[in-house]
Amino acid sequence: MGDSYTDKQLVERVQQGDKKSFDLLVLKYQNRIIKLVSRYVRDQSDAQDIAQDAFLKAYRALPNFRGDSAFYTWLYRIAINTAKNYIVSLSRRPAEARIENADGEKLDLDELQKDIATPENVLLADEIKQTIIEAMNKLPEDLRVAITLREVDGLTYEEIAEAMDCPIGTVRSRIFRAREAVDTKLKPLLEH
Amino acid sequence: MHIEQEVLSAAIDGDHDAASDQVLQGIAGQEITRDCWARYHLIGDVLRDGLVDVASKDFSQRLRTQINDEPTIVSPRKRSSSYRRPLAGLAIAASVAAIAIIGVGRIAPESPTPARIAVSPDITLATPAQPQFVARPEIPPAISPAPLVEATPALYSQRRLNGYLVKFNEQRSSVGIPGVNPYVRIVGFETE
Amino acid sequence: MSAIKTRCLLCLVVAISVPSGAVVAQDGAAVELMRAMASATERLNYDGMFIYQREAQIDSMRIVHKYSNGLERERLISLSGPEREVVRDGARVTCLFADDREVMVEKTEPRNFLALGISEPIGNLVKSYSFNIVGHDRIAGRPTSLVSILPKQPNRYGYQLWIDEEFKLLLKSVILNRSGQLLEQVQFVQIQIDHEIPDHLLATKIEGSEFTWHINDAADNSASKVVETSGWSVKWLPTGFYMRNHKVQSMSETNMPVSHMVYSDGLAMVSIFVEQLAESAEPLQGYSSMGAVNAFSRVSNAHQITVVGEIPLPTVRQIASSVEYH
Numbered sequence: 001m002g003d004s005y006t007d008k009q010l011v012e013r014v015q016q017g018d019k020k021s022f023d024l025l026v027l028k029y030q031n032r033i034i035k036l037v038s039r040y041v042r043d044q045s046d047a048q049d050i051a052q053d054a055f056l057k058a059y060r061a062l063p064n065f066r067g068d069s070a071f072y073t074w075l076y077r078i079a080i081n082t083a084k085n086y087i088v089s090l091s092r093r094p095a096e097a098r099i100e101n102a103d104g105e106k107l108d109l110d111e112l113q114k115d116i117a118t119p120e121n122v123l124l125a126d127e128i129k130q131t132i133i134e135a136m137n138k139l140p141e142d143l144r145v146a147i148t149l150r151e152v153d154g155l156t157y158e159e160i161a162e163a164m165d166c167p168i169g170t171v172r173s174r175i176f177r178a179r180e181a182v183d184t185k186l187k188p189l190l191e192h
Numbered sequence: 193m194h195i196e197q198e199v200l201s202a203a204i205d206g207d208h209d210a211a212s213d214q215v216l217q218g219i220a221g222q223e224i225t226r227d228c229w230a231r232y233h234l235i236g237d238v239l240r241d242g243l244v245d246v247a248s249k250d251f252s253q254r255l256r257t258q259i260n261d262e263p264t265i266v267s268p269r270k271r272s273s274s275y276r277r278p279l280a281g282l283a284i285a286a287s288v289a290a291i292a293i294i295g296v297g298r299i300a301p302e303s304p305t306p307a308r309i310a311v312s313p314d315i316t317l318a319t320p321a322q323p324q325f326v327a328r329p330e331i332p333p334a335i336s337p338a339p340l341v342e343a344t345p346a347l348y349s350q351r352r353l354n355g356y357l358v359k360f361n362e363q364r365s366s367v368g369i370p371g372v373n374p375y376v377r378i379v380g381f382e383t384e
Numbered sequence: 385m386s387a388i389k390t391r392c393l394l395c396l397v398v399a400i401s402v403p404s405g406a407v408v409a410q411d412g413a414a415v416e417l418m419r420a421m422a423s424a425t426e427r428l429n430y431d432g433m434f435i436y437q438r439e440a441q442i443d444s445m446r447i448v449h450k451y452s453n454g455l456e457r458e459r460l461i462s463l464s465g466p467e468r469e470v471v472r473d474g475a476r477v478t479c480l481f482a483d484d485r486e487v488m489v490e491k492t493e494p495r496n497f498l499a500l501g502i503s504e505p506i507g508n509l510v511k512s513y514s515f516n517i518v519g520h521d522r523i524a525g526r527p528t529s530l531v532s533i534l535p536k537q538p539n540r541y542g543y544q545l546w547i548d549e550e551f552k553l554l555l556k557s558v559i560l561n562r563s564g565q566l567l568e569q570v571q572f573v574q575i576q577i578d579h580e581i582p583d584h585l586l587a588t589k590i591e592g593s594e595f596t597w598h599i600n601d602a603a604d605n606s607a608s609k610v611v612e613t614s615g616w617s618v619k620w621l622p623t624g625f626y627m628r629n630h631k632v633q634s635m636s637e638t639n640m641p642v643s644h645m646v647y648s649d650g651l652a653m654v655s656i657f658v659e660q661l662a663e664s665a666e667p668l669q670g671y672s673s674m675g676a677v678n679a680f681s682r683v684s685n686a687h688q689i690t691v692v693g694e695i696p697l698p699t700v701r702q703i704a705s706s707v708e709y710h
Contacts, residue, residue, distance in 0.1 A: 005206040009216055017264045020220035026255055027230040030247035031237045038245055048251060055255055056262075063265050064594045077593050125246040132238045150205060151236040157205060176201040179232050186231055190249070353668055353679065353690070359633060360655040360677070360692040363646050372557050372570055375470040375477070376436050377677075379445055379462045 007071040014062055022062075026055055029072065033079050040083035050086050054079040128189060135182040143181065146174035195225050204232055414515035414531045415506055417547055424552040427451050431585065432524070432575030433463065438568050438675035450581040459586050469588050480590040487592045512537050512624035512649045521546055523555040524572040533651065539622035539699040540652045541567065541676060551577045559676040561696065567676040616643065616658045616687070620706035622699060624649040654693030654700070656707060661686050673697055680704045 007028075013021035033054060038047040058078050065074060136144060142164070149155045149163060160175075161168045195218045202210035203219065219225045234246070364374035431448045443465060449458040460470040467482035480487050509515070518532045528546040535542050542564075546556035556571040629646040642659035661667060661683065668681040668688055678697040681690040682704055691704040 003204060003206040005208060006203060006211040006216075009211050009213070013213065013216060015265050018217070018220070019259055019262075019264060021216060022259060023226065023252060023256055024216065024220050024229060026252045027226060028233045030230075030251055031234060031245055032241075034247055034251075035241065035245040044245075047245070048248060051247075052251070052255055052258070056258055059259055059262060061594065066594060069595075074593060081593070128234070128246060129238050129242070132235055136239070147235075148239065151239045157207060172202050172205075172207065173198070175205065176198040179201050179235060180197065182235050183228070183231055186235065190227075190231065353672065353681065356655070356657050356679065356690045356692050357674075357677070359644055359657070360653075363629065363644075363655060364653065372554065373447060373458075373460060375460050375472075375479075376445065376570060377675075379436075379443070379460050379468050379470055 004070050004072075008067060011062065011065065011067065011071050014059075015065075022059055025071070029075060030055075032072075033075065036076065036079055037083045040080075040087055046086075050083050051079065053086075054082040057082060124189070128186065131185050131189060132182055135185045136178075139178055139181055143174050143178040146171055147178035150175050195219055195222075197228060200225060200228060201232060204229070204236075411510050411515040412506060414517050414533075415509065417517065417529060417531060417552070418515075418545070420552040421545070421547050421554050424548075425449075425554065426456055428551060428553065428578055429581045430551075430553060430575060430577045431579075431581060432572045432577075434570055434572040434575075436568075436570050437566075444573075448581060448585045450583075450586060457586050459588065467590060469590055471586070471588050473586075478588070480588055480592050480595070482590045487595045508624070509650045510536075512540065513542075513651060520549075523548075524575050526550070526555065526575070528555055535562070537623045537649075538562075539702075540649065540695050543651065546571075548577070553577060559694070616689075616707060616709050618645065618647075618656055618703065618707050621647055621654075621703060622649070622695070625652075625654065628653075652694050654691060654695055654703065656703065657688070657690040657692070658707065659688045659690070661688050671697060671701065685709050 007025070010021045010025050014025070030051065034047050034051045037050045037054065038044070041047050041050065054075070058075050061078070065071070136147075139147075145164065146160060149160045150157075155163065157168050157171045160171045164171065195215060199210050199215055200219055203215050219229055230252070361374055361377060429450050431446070433444060433446045436443045436445060444463040446461045446463055447458060448461075449456070451457075455474050456472070457474070458472045460472075462468045469480045471478045471480070478487060512535065514534050514536055516532050516534075517529050519530045521528050521530055523546045527549045529549055531545040531547060533543040533545070542560045542562070544556075544558045544560065545554055547553070548555050553575070555575065557569070558566050559568045560566055625647045626649070627645060628648050629644075631644050632641045633644050634641055642657050645656045645658075647654050647656065667683040668690065669683060671678065671680040673679075676694050677692065678695065678700045679690065679692040680697070680700045680703075681688065683689070684707070687709070689704055689707045691700045691707075693700050693703075
């Protein structure tokens, strides 16, 4: 994917002492890593904690990252290992009061309580998804196609230019305008 | 530095001009551009994955605080070259076949009757000989034992033979004497 | 056992003439033992160190193998030379090379110990080999039964297997050519069997997260694409060899599909590859020999034909010469 160039640039900047560039990497991958880690734990806030941990581990290991593989691949593995270690450490916790649910699965009392209160960000996530999808549907077709080819199919600007039979500059502009249009609806949701 | 939103969008997509050090530094340096960066990536996450786990608002903030306490990386790495490493299977093959192809360390180039020979560049095929069951596979008279240096095949050819050896070995786990671990040949290695 | 003693044993076995009716019975006991060995290899926990010898080279390795809940896991560790490991978790194989800083992740063929040599009808096997339990020996401090497998047909190697009497694991194996000379040998020097194996022994110690990762999970195409590379056939094979598998794979360096035909007589295996030569490709020609594995390559009709097998080199050459296009 074209954006691995950007990752490379950012990684090198961090390796040269620029912590803020690591911030950009976090902002880029935070949702994906949380989603990845959520497979391993039930609780959302645990997932976020593990994700934090994973990013921190990645930062610490970054001096040794040689850049031969993609940054995300490397980060991915760290996240999985972090999640697994977390689960292993969980199993060592002293047995707490356990309740079985209808399927015979044992539930932790603490977890039960957490599940009852729906986390705020789950509601927000649904709303975000809806907003983005609606905004996408309202886009003019050339903008929608351009951003879909980029984000969903992972094509580079060159490939999209070929697919849509237009100059690269047009591709760049269309993708930006698509993002801008969707962002207009998205921004108010996230700023409160 | 003022970052045009369109430049930010292009930087996300790995556009070489846009994803320059200057621009990335600019994006990382202001909250407003960081937020935009995060939102544009969120759009991509939703388009790609549908369901999304949204990082809580303070996720990156918490991380930033922790990383600020971390030592700054002061060991700049050289930009890695874009040399392509061998693809899957070949590196295994390289180890498996290294001694067969190169015969390093065990056959002196001047040795008149090498126990094994590297791939010779030029073969005249004799008529298929009667199967001979000699103690060591001898070099049939039609093939002159070229000195090892000349006979070393181009790296490309060598790798292809390695590729065949790996594929042969992969089948081994389903054929033949069970009990002998097929990966023993892969782990066995000769130092140069 | 020394080489001389081995040869005498071989001569002894060959010299025994057995009435035909008793042949199968005698083979039968040995083959049964091998079936038990196959099962033990999969189903038992074991942890041991062994040497792997191939001509003048000896490597020492350790294997840890665990079977639980129907899942087989194992880890093979080099103890000499560069640090390398192969970790298998079911069908997923990860090879780690510490010195090269590379990790390969592959899918293995299903460990089909039920095929070939084991579920192979004994009638087929005895056409090509005679199987005999010829004696007893001590390996890694444990009593073993020695199974001798002698080729009855030309063009293949012989084997000797030392099988643990208690657990039926293979503790030593050698591949011999017809003169009784040793081509490859694997021998345990120490082993613990059927005990609890903690999971951490199956986890690699090589810290590979910063290595280059190559992940090859793609399934190879099999029968459906075979038709495309047909037109090539193998005209000659040693007696008793039948096709076991035919798949189309791709070589990493070229993107050409390569037709991979696997033949076996139940024990020995040979692969025949036919690959269309890419324009810029330098053809591979010649042969190569590594322990009991021999390879030969030639070019025909703008195609690269390569034969790799655990059979003698002249045989590999003969097979390669017989691959034809019509």
